[in-house]
Amino acid sequence: MKRLLQIGILLACLAFLSWFGHRHLPWLDLNTCMADPERYDGALVEDFREPLIAAVYQDGFLLQQKNGPSIRVQADTAGLGLRKGAYVGLRARYHREGYLEALSLNVAEGRRRKIYLSLIPLLLLLPLLAWRFRWNVRGWYLEPRDNA
Amino acid sequence: MPDLITHTLVSHLLRRPLDWRSASRPWQGLRPLFYLGVLLPDILTRPFYIIFPVTKTWTIFLHTPAGALLACLLLTRLLREDLRRSAFFWIAGGALTHFALDALQKQVTGNNFWLFPFSWKNFSLPLLRPEDFMALIPLFLGLTLVLEAAFFVFRRRTPFTNR
Numbered sequence: 001m002k003r004l005l006q007i008g009i010l011l012a013c014l015a016f017l018s019w020f021g022h023r024h025l026p027w028l029d030l031n032t033c034m035a036d037p038e039r040y041d042g043a044l045v046e047d048f049r050e051p052l053i054a055a056v057y058q059d060g061f062l063l064q065q066k067n068g069p070s071i072r073v074q075a076d077t078a079g080l081g082l083r084k085g086a087y088v089g090l091r092a093r094y095h096r097e098g099y100l101e102a103l104s105l106n107v108a109e110g111r112r113r114k115i116y117l118s119l120i121p122l123l124l125l126l127p128l129l130a131w132r133f134r135w136n137v138r139g140w141y142l143e144p145r146d147n148a
Numbered sequence: 149m150p151d152l153i154t155h156t157l158v159s160h161l162l163r164r165p166l167d168w169r170s171a172s173r174p175w176q177g178l179r180p181l182f183y184l185g186v187l188l189p190d191i192l193t194r195p196f197y198i199i200f201p202v203t204k205t206w207t208i209f210l211h212t213p214a215g216a217l218l219a220c221l222l223l224t225r226l227l228r229e230d231l232r233r234s235a236f237f238w239i240a241g242g243a244l245t246h247f248a249l250d251a252l253q254k255q256v257t258g259n260n261f262w263l264f265p266f267s268w269k270n271f272s273l274p275l276l277r278p279e280d281f282m283a284l285i286p287l288f289l290g291l292t293l294v295l296e297a298a299f300f301v302f303r304r305r306t307p308f309t310n311r
Contacts, residue, residue: 106255
C-alpha cells in the first residue's frame with residue numbers, strides 16, 4: 001500500500017511538472033504566431049515541430065513541420081548545404097506578412113541516421129534487462145535472476 | 149543530443165573502471181540498470197515527440213535532471229525493497245552521464261535545463277555537433293575494445309572473485 005502511494009505521488013509529480021514545463025516554456029512556437037500574426041509580428045520563434053526543408057530557394061527555403069503548417073524562411077543559404085528533406089534547427093523572427101527571418105540556422109545532417117543508430121543500444125538493452133531481471137508475481141516487483 | 153550508441157559507449161568507458169576492484173560486490177548485479185539510466189532521458193522523450201511532435205513541449209521536463217531523477221525513483225519502486233537504494237544510484241548515475249554528454253553538444257536552441265523547474269537557464273559547453281559524435285563512434289568503440297581487452301588479461305591473471 002505504501003509503495004502504491006509512493007508510485008502515485010511520483011506519477012503525480014511527473015504529470016504536474018510536465019504540465020508546468022509545457023505551460024512555462026520560454027520558447028514561442030510557430031503555430032502560436034501563425035494563429036495571431038498581428039500580435040506576434042517581430043517575435044522570436046524557437047519552437048518548431050520536427051521542421052524540415054520542403055524546398056530550397058535563392059533567398060531561403062520552405063520550412064515544413066510534421067503535422068503543422070509550412071512557412072517560407074528568409075535566410076542566407078550560401079555555404080549551409082541546405083537540401084530538400086533535411087531537418088533544421090532554427091531561431092527566427094516572425095513577420096506578420098507570413099514569413100520567418102532566420103537568425104541562426106543549422107542543418108541537422110544525419111538526423112535520421114542518428115535515430116536509427118539510437119535504436120541499436122535500446123534493442124540490446126531490453127533483452128539484457130529481461131535476462132538479468134524477472135518479475136516476481138507474488139511480490140509484484142522486479143528482482144535479479146540467479147545469473148545476475 | 150548525441151546518438152544513443154555514443155551515450156552508451158562513453159558511459160561504459162566512464163563506468164567500467166569501477167569494476168576493476170569491485171566486480172564481486174552484490175550491488176554489481178544491478179549494473180544493467182546503469183545503462184537503462186544512460187538511455188532513460190531519451191527513452192522518456194524522443195519516441196513521443198518524434199512520432200507525435202505536438203507532445204514535445206510536454207516532454208521537455210522529462211529530459212531534465214529533475215525529471216530523470218523522479219523517473220529513477222519511480223522505476224526503483226518496481227524493484228524489490230532491498231535493491232532500491234543501489235538501483236537508484238545506478239540508474240541516476242547513468243542518467244547524469246547522459247546529461248553531461250548532452251551538454252557538450254552545439255545546439256541552436258537549448259536542451260540542458262539542469263535547474264528546471266527553478267530556471268530555464270541552458271547549461272552547455274558546446275563543442276561538437278551530433279554528426280561529430282557519430283563520426284567518433286569508431287573511436288569510442290576502439291577504446292571500449294581496448295578497455296575490455298585489458299580487463300580480459302587482468303581477469304586471467306587475478307580472478308575478480310579473489311579481490
